[in-house]
Amino acid sequence: MSSSSGSYEKYITTAASVAATAMVVRSVVSELVPYEVRDLLYAAGRYLRSRVSSRHTVVIDEAEGLSANQIYDAARTYLAARISTDMPRLRVSRVDEAQGILVGMEQGEEMVDVHDGVEYTWSLVSRDNTPGAASRAAGTTGAYAGAGAKARGRLEIKSFEVSFHKKHKDKALKSYLPHIVATAKAMKDQHRSLKMHMIEYDAWTAVDLRHPSTFDTLAMDKKLKQSVMDDLGRFVKRKDYYRRIGRAWKRGYLLYGPPGTGKSSLIAAMANYLKFDIYDLELTEVKCNSDLRRLLVGMSNRSILVVEDIDCSIELQQREDGEKRARSSSAGEENDDKVTLSGLLNFVDGLWSTSGEERIIVFTTNYRERLDPALLRPGRMDMHIHMGYCTAESFRILARNYHSVENHAMCPEIEQLIEEVMVSPAEVAEVLMRNENSDVVLQDLLEFLKAKRKEVGERKAANENGNE
Incomplete structure (x- = not known):
């Protein structure tokens, strides 16, 4: 027993001596050896350990x-x-x-x-x-x-x-x-949380995008809605295809139709469906083509560039408008001092369109006929989507969204009136929000549509009498 006890004490003493010696050596090395050499020694030690x-x-x-x-x-x-x-x-x-x-x-x-x-x-x-x-x-x-x-x-x-x-x-x-x-x-x-990017002080500023619109809640023709979803789904899966055919990985959509027909809601539904950020390009806030280039190059991939009311947001110069160029030159202005149609088109399908990947470009307008044909051709606006007045199908979606109503005694008469008068989904939605009682609100909508039909009939009769 005493022999084993002595051996144990000798082992403890030896271990303590080794530890003390190691501490002294480490202290001396820290004091005398430059840190560059120490780093090399430490790296060499790690290398040797890694080899074994x-x-x-x-x-x-x-x-x-x-x-x-x-x-x-x-x-x-x-x-x-x-x-x-x-x-x-x-x-x-x-x-x-x-x-x-x-x-x-x-x-x-x-x-x-x-x-x-x-x-x-x-x-x-x-x-x-x-x-x-x-x-x-x-x-x-x-x-x-x-x-x-x-x-x-x-x-x-x-x-x-x-x-x-x-x-x-x-x-x-x-x-x-x-x-x-x-x-x-x-x-x-x-x-991830989606972002809405807006122009502020000549740069993008982001806020959270919390728009609740989805394709399920969108008051839109069912077949047209499905065609948009299919087109979007096909687009995001074709990276290799776009690369193989030598085209920029982008897609252009033109949304046109009367005010209040759901163009902005469709854009939000597209963003929520794809999980893409939105970049709201207000052209009136952009001073010149060089600023436009800087902004669009600063966009992230997997994003939607939106230019709303393209027909009236800015007076775009025509590409061959030599007279205006001449006037600008005589006034001492540079050609890059304004956003031009040519400058915008360079980002839609020119060399600058390749500055990013998986991007969607959306133009909206109330009057498609006012747009320059150069904006409308395939390759720039690949899909034209008409957002029309409310239909019976759109009404049923709105009634379900706002009041969980699938069938109601007043629905057939409302649907017949909707087919007779031109009323936007926004107008119908505004009436449906007036009251939480579905019976009351559907009666209000019925009266609203009757009044609108009467107003249209009186206007038509007045026009006929004026032409006689």
Whole structure:
């Protein structure tokens, strides 16, 4: 017993002596060896450990230079959906009140993910980047906190580290990481908050787009609605097709018809259907073609560019209007001092139209006949959609939306009147919103339509008497 006790005390004494010696050596190295040499020694030590280890580690920094690392953001989104809430420590956050709470890993925790039969171990590492941090890193993270990290001006550098058996290195880089990026993109597209971008001080300003319009609630002809949905669905699936035929990946829609027929609601329904942001281009706020170029190049992919009331939003100069050019030149004005039809067309289907991908362009007008034919040809406005007056089918959609009414005793008479008079869906909707009682509001609508029919009849009779 005494012999074993003596051996144990000797072991403890030796271990303490080694630890003390290591601390002294480390202190001397920190004092005497320049930090550049220390970083090289630490890197060499890690290299030697990696050569004898069966594990391989990929480091994914939060930023690359001054830019955010997209793979880091993708990994954070991907892991948040798979993280186990049984971990002792979790990190939670929310940056948008429209989104739920994002649960993430805390520093020092690990989680395991399995993909294609390979096990991957994830951890979150946070490194100090304050002056002198490299010398305090004790060799485990010192090299990562070197000059490149310092250039970013951050006090803390976060990274995800994913480790796996080194025989799966090719599979991790060529299959697993691309899978994470693709999965995260699909998750963000499904849940992200849409934005409406407007021009303010010659630049885009974004607000949340919370328009509730969908194709289910849209008061629109059923066949026409389905054709629009089919066209949109076909467009977003044809990236390779557009590239193969050598065309920009974009699609143009012209919405035309009387006021109040649902053109703006259709645009919102398209955005909600595709999960695309909207860029509302108010041409009267754009001073010249160069400003127009700058704005449109600044649009993101997967977006809808909207130019409402194109016929009256601005007096576009004709491409061959030499007389106006001459007057501008004589007045000392540059040709780029106004937004021209030619400048606009360059972004619709010219060279500048290739500055982005998966974009939709929508023009709206109340009077299609007023538009320059150059705007209307295929390749610019590929699909022309007539938004007409309210029909019996549109009324049934509105009645269901506003009052959950499918069948009512007054509906047949209302539908007959709607077919006789020209009334917009907006006018019908305004009457349906006057009261929450469906009987009362349908009676109001019936009286409104009768009065409108009478007004139209009197106007027609007056015109006939005036022509006699």
